[in-house]
Amino acid sequence: MSKIFAKGLVCPLDKNNVDTDQIIPKQFLTSVSRDGFADAMFFDWRYLADGSPDPDFVINKPEYNGASILLTRANFGCGSSREHAPWAIQQYGFNVIIAESFADIFFNNSVNNAMLLIQLSKTNIDLLFNRCQQGPQHWQIDLASQEILFGNNAALGFNIDADIKQRLLSGLDFIGSSEQLNSQITDFEQSRKASQPWLG
Amino acid sequence: MGHAFSTTSSSAKTLYQKIYASHVVGKLNPSTDLLFVDRHLIHEVTSPQAFSGLKLANRKVRRPDLTFATMDHNVSTQRRSIDAAGETSRKQLEALAANCSENNIPLLDLTHPDQGIVHVIGPEQGLTQPGMIIVCGDSHTSTHGAFGALAFGIGTSEVEHVLATQTLPQQQAKTLKVEINGELSAHVTPKDVIMAVIAELGTAGGNGYVAEFGGSAIAAMSMEGRMTLCNMSIEMGAKAGLIAPDETTFAYLKGKAHAPQAEHWDAAVQYWQSLYSDADAVFDKQVEIDAGSITPQITWGTNPEQVIAIDQSVPSPASFTDATKRDAAERALAYMGLAPGQKLTDCQVDVVFIGSCTNSRIEDLRAAASVVQGKQVAAGVRALVVPGSGIVKRQAEAEGLADIFKSAGFEWREPGCSMCLGMNDDRVAAGERCASTSNRNFEGRQGRGARTHLVSPAMAAAAAIAGKFVNIATVSSEQAAIQKETRYE
Numbered sequence: 001m002s003k004i005f006a007k008g009l010v011c012p013l014d015k016n017n018v019d020t021d022q023i024i025p026k027q028f029l030t031s032v033s034r035d036g037f038a039d040a041m042f043f044d045w046r047y048l049a050d051g052s053p054d055p056d057f058v059i060n061k062p063e064y065n066g067a068s069i070l071l072t073r074a075n076f077g078c079g080s081s082r083e084h085a086p087w088a089i090q091q092y093g094f095n096v097i098i099a100e101s102f103a104d105i106f107f108n109n110s111v112n113n114a115m116l117l118i119q120l121s122k123t124n125i126d127l128l129f130n131r132c133q134q135g136p137q138h139w140q141i142d143l144a145s146q147e148i149l150f151g152n153n154a155a156l157g158f159n160i161d162a163d164i165k166q167r168l169l170s171g172l173d174f175i176g177s178s179e180q181l182n183s184q185i186t187d188f189e190q191s192r193k194a195s196q197p198w199l200g
Numbered sequence: 201m202g203h204a205f206s207t208t209s210s211s212a213k214t215l216y217q218k219i220y221a222s223h224v225v226g227k228l229n230p231s232t233d234l235l236f237v238d239r240h241l242i243h244e245v246t247s248p249q250a251f252s253g254l255k256l257a258n259r260k261v262r263r264p265d266l267t268f269a270t271m272d273h274n275v276s277t278q279r280r281s282i283d284a285a286g287e288t289s290r291k292q293l294e295a296l297a298a299n300c301s302e303n304n305i306p307l308l309d310l311t312h313p314d315q316g317i318v319h320v321i322g323p324e325q326g327l328t329q330p331g332m333i334i335v336c337g338d339s340h341t342s343t344h345g346a347f348g349a350l351a352f353g354i355g356t357s358e359v360e361h362v363l364a365t366q367t368l369p370q371q372q373a374k375t376l377k378v379e380i381n382g383e384l385s386a387h388v389t390p391k392d393v394i395m396a397v398i399a400e401l402g403t404a405g406g407n408g409y410v411a412e413f414g415g416s417a418i419a420a421m422s423m424e425g426r427m428t429l430c431n432m433s434i435e436m437g438a439k440a441g442l443i444a445p446d447e448t449t450f451a452y453l454k455g456k457a458h459a460p461q462a463e464h465w466d467a468a469v470q471y472w473q474s475l476y477s478d479a480d481a482v483f484d485k486q487v488e489i490d491a492g493s494i495t496p497q498i499t500w501g502t503n504p505e506q507v508i509a510i511d512q513s514v515p516s517p518a519s520f521t522d523a524t525k526r527d528a529a530e531r532a533l534a535y536m537g538l539a540p541g542q543k544l545t546d547c548q549v550d551v552v553f554i555g556s557c558t559n560s561r562i563e564d565l566r567a568a569a570s571v572v573q574g575k576q577v578a579a580g581v582r583a584l585v586v587p588g589s590g591i592v593k594r595q596a597e598a599e600g601l602a603d604i605f606k607s608a609g610f611e612w613r614e615p616g617c618s619m620c621l622g623m624n625d626d627r628v629a630a631g632e633r634c635a636s637t638s639n640r641n642f643e644g645r646q647g648r649g650a651r652t653h654l655v656s657p658a659m660a661a662a663a664a665i666a667g668k669f670v671n672i673a674t675v676s677s678e679q680a681a682i683q684k685e686t687r688y689e
């Protein structure tokens with residue numbers, strides 16, 4: 001695996017508290033499949049009432065066409081547990097989100113879909129937004145060395161949980177790795193039944 | 201399970217840490233444990249892809265006996281029929297029914313008299329018990345923490361993981377203690393308490409934490425009130441809300457369908473009594489709130505921290521020192537059609553929604569009905585009451601609450617999530633202002649362009665009667681007093 005986890009154009013979404021109802025509104029949650037959510041991402045912000053793209057919404061601006069890194073602010077993904085939110089973002093083409101903070105469930109859901117979520121201090125997030133004001137940015141993410149590479153030898157380090165890093169680098173099977181503890185699960189079930197028979 | 205407590209631990213633990221430790225099946229790596237899940241609740245919206253994934257990988261549901269399903273999010277509240285909420289909803293409901301029957305998972309479908317919102321029926325059925333780990337593909341799973349269970353929302357990949365293994369990989373969360381001491385004023389409800397807590401901590405204040413609520417105000421609260429509190433702990437970003445179980449908890453559970461039966465009851469209670477944070481346990485963060493200082497709350501903006509006391513004025517964006525909060529306030533005011541300095545008590549309402557997993561239990565309906573009794577919904581206001589479950593509905597009908605609502609001009613509906621998120625046809629139209637007892641005031645949550653103000657059931661009922669928001673403290677003092685006396689038996 002290459003040490004570059006991702007590279008591409010950065011789209012700056014300058015908002016705090018972007019919630020899951022904005023990322024994908026409820027009318028798209030009636031699907032029973034995992035696919036087909038790309039057009040639903042940020043639906044209410046992205047399209048005007050007549051269904052045409054809102055030219056003022058950052059995602060729709062031509063200079064951000066094809067972006068694969070989403071830069072945003074604090075508490076991104078707050079709200080519901082719908083995994084449709086990271087599915088929509090990923091299917092649109094983003095596989096990296098950089099933010100000051102993420103809501104817990106959204107974070108886990110994204111990691112479970114092999115997306116990289118990078119959390120940075122407010123100062124560094126401000127710095128990245130400033131960079132974006134200078135014109136469209138193409139960055140590379142080196143996951144092994146935990147750095148965002150801006151070109152011209154400039155880089156910004158980030159922290160990441162060792163387990164998540166390992167999972168992203170090796171592509172471990174989420175359920176499969178837990179199944180390796182199968183006999184421990186069985187032992188646990190038996191002792192649970194003995195000590196707390198009412199639990200079933 | 202029990203063995204974790206039979207030996208005295210050298211270091212003091214919080215309630216969260218006790219529950220966590222007692223569920224560790226094994227270690228996946230130095231920082232991640234595999235935890236056993238006691239109850240897995242599922243519903244139609246976040247489970248279909250998990251079942252397909254399972255099938256695709258040739259996996260089976262490991263413990264269908266610990267898995268329970270309901271239909272709630274996109275059911276019609278007008279008629280009990282899976283056809284009643286449209287074609288796409290019907291497909292999703294059918295998929296759930298098929299997945300449940302294929303895998304032997306008990307399902308409270310629309311023909312079941314106890315069907316209702318997943319977080320209302322879990323406790324009602326006695327599925328929710330102290331010390332358990334409970335998960336559900338729904339963020340308001342935090343509700344069940346009111347019983348001293350570690351309960352949190354998960355995504356669909358995790359639903360699939362739990363179906364396959366009855367476990368979930370977890371890392372220890374940080375611990376937050378929210379201590380609320382003193383007595384609540386007559387007109388102040390648990391909904392106001394949690395809104396005040398969110399105002400204090402912010403929507404991200406709980407990120408990474410499990411929040412335990414304690415203090416004399418919590419001890420005095422009914423199970424319904426505690427559920428309202430824990431329900432909205434997700435709105436401050438907390439992974440879960442927790443309240444140590446006590447006699448109120450045990451009394452609520454006794455005799456419930458899935459609660460421990462007679463031969464196990466005493467042993468269960470004995471175990472439950474060990475579930476509290478040790479006196480010298482250390483929390484990562486602690487806040488203290490004086491219950492007496494809390495007044496009736498209302499949101500003015502589009503996230504749950506944009507909240508004021510009903511007698512305060514809508515803030516000016518300029519009053520926020522943080523630039524992004526200032527921008528958010530500006531945007532929220534534009535979306536909500538409000539101006540700085542405005543009083544919400546001068547604002548007309550178009551829709552009133554009493555329902556959702558936050559406030560659709562019997563105590564909530566009693567509080568609302570006591571405000572409504574003998575009065576009429578104001579002209580031009582559409583008002584609906586959606587009980588949280590079949591059990592709540594029947595009880596409200598037996599107590600005469602349904603008649604009070606109906607004769608006042610409220611619509612009396614079948615149980616479901618309804619206008620909380622408008623997946624069915626219960627929606628707020630663009631530009632309409634809604635007094636809602638639900639938990640989220642996000643843009644578009646109740647319908648595109650809908651303007652949501654979160655309030656307590658009594659405040660919502662008062663708004664329906666007046667046709668505008670009113671300060672419940674100035675309307676009547678009876679209903680809140682009644683509510684304080686109410687205890688679920």
Ligand code: SF4
Pocket residue numbers: 272273317318319338340556557558616617620621638639
């Ligand atoms: S009532 Fe609302 S918040 Fe509660 S489970 Fe249903 S949709 Fe979610």
